[in-house]
Amino acid sequence: MENGLRLWEVFVQSRTGKPHEHVGSVRASHAEMALQHARDVYARRGPVVSIWVVPTEAIYATQPGDEGPFFDPADTKPYRHPLFYKVPHGVKNI
Amino acid sequence: MNLETLDTAIRPALFEYLLRLGDDALILGHRLSEWCGHGPYLEEDIALANLALDCLGHAEALLTLAGQVEGEGRTADDLAFLRDAYEFRNAQMVELPRGDFAFTIVRQFLFATYACLLYEALQQSVFEPLAGIAAKALKEMRYHLRHSREWIRCLGDGTEESHRRTQNALDELWMYTGELFEVDDTLQTLTQAHIAPDMTALYSAWNAQVMTTLQEATLTVPENPPYMATGGRRGHHTEHLGYLLAEMQFLQRAYPGAKW
Numbered sequence: 066m067e068n069g070l071r072l073w074e075v076f077v078q079s080r081t082g083k084p085h086e087h088v089g090s091v092r093a094s095h096a097e098m099a100l101q102h103a104r105d106v107y108a109r110r111g112p113v114v115s116i117w118v119v120p121t122e123a124i125y126a127t128q129p130g131d132e133g134p135f136f137d138p139a140d141t142k143p144y145r146h147p148l149f150y151k152v153p154h155g156v157k158n159i
Numbered sequence: 160m161n162l163e164t165l166d167t168a169i170r171p172a173l174f175e176y177l178l179r180l181g182d183d184a185l186i187l188g189h190r191l192s193e194w195c196g197h198g199p200y201l202e203e204d205i206a207l208a209n210l211a212l213d214c215l216g217h218a219e220a221l222l223t224l225a226g227q228v229e230g231e232g233r234t235a236d237d238l239a240f241l242r243d244a245y246e247f248r249n250a251q252m253v254e255l256p257r258g259d260f261a262f263t264i265v266r267q268f269l270f271a272t273y274a275c276l277l278y279e280a281l282q283q284s285v286f287e288p289l290a291g292i293a294a295k296a297l298k299e300m301r302y303h304l305r306h307s308r309e310w311i312r313c314l315g316d317g318t319e320e321s322h323r324r325t326q327n328a329l330d331e332l333w334m335y336t337g338e339l340f341e342v343d344d345t346l347q348t349l350t351q352a353h354i355a356p357d358m359t360a361l362y363s364a365w366n367a368q369v370m371t372t373l374q375e376a377t378l379t380v381p382e383n384p385p386y387m388a389t390g391g392r393r394g395h396h397t398e399h400l401g402y403l404l405a406e407m408q409f410l411q412r413a414y415p416g417a418k419w
Binding site for chain 2: 068070091092093094095097098101102104105106109
């Protein structure tokens with residue numbers, strides 16, 4: 066909190082059906098203003114259909130020390146990857 | 160009705176009207192642009208510069224059309240940079256110095272509420288090029304209204320200082336609101352021709368919308384304003400416009416025809 070401003074993470078969706086992607090952050094006093102600032106900073110030049118803003122402090126994240134137990138066990142399990150399916154012709158944004 | 164089918168008799172009034180609309184956008188845009196690099200924080204600095212650019216875009220479209228209606232070969236740049244203060248037709252409200260942030264926001268809110276209603280109505284104008292510009296500008300003005308209205312609520316219903324500054328700005332600006340709805344011969348001619356909307360209906364809608372937001376923001380309008388400013392539409396301006404033009408027009412005046 067700096068001068069009554071909180072930090073918000075910004076996620077934008079470029080087309081319907083695509084995931085919202087993290088693009089950066091803005092400072093704002095409250096959610097509506099954060100949304101407007103996100104629009105001005107991140108949505109004015111590109112195609113955007115939806116914006117989310119999330120208070121940064123609401124994000125609970127892994128720490129660098131969590132790497133091993135969290136992520137390494139997936140390395141030897143290729144069957145967890147959806148590599149053995151054929152995507153039907155004409156399906157987009159999967 | 161378009162430029163080719165336009166009645167010659169109505170051209171002078173329409174040129175005058177387009178100057179009013181275009182000059183409002185141009186001068187307000189310039190005042191907003193003065194915030195660039197001076198905003199209260201980075202994100203709002205960007206927001207204000209965006210609003211300024213929107214206004215300049217509207218001004219360019221409207222003044223280009225004005226030049227075409229006039230038929231003397233003047234471009235938007237000619238009209239913006241080579242006219243003197245007495246030839247400008249903007250309402251005095253938009254030429255007042257930017258003041259503090261509250262002043263800029265209150266002006267933007269009062270003007271954007273008016274401009275949204277005006278452009279909404281102008282979409283029905285029988286003069287097609289103007290209806291087209293109005294439809295495009297309306298989308299941007301709706302955002303100006305959303306942004307400034309949000310700030311009005313924050314500032315009015317915020318701290319003791321923000322309330323005081325916002326109320327002061329409103330007290331100062333209120334006497335400049337009457338001019339936006341003035342009806343004279345020019346406007347009457349265009350209203351009868353269904354080119355411009357009826358300002359009486361527009362004023363009622365504006366008043367209702369403004370009052371709702373001000374109430375939410377715990378702000379009050381001066382009950383008996385001693386005086387309503389007038390004259391901008393006839394080229395009578397406050398002293399501030401001259402200084403604004405001196406800065407805005409300097410380059411074209413000092414180096415005529417300069418391009419980059």
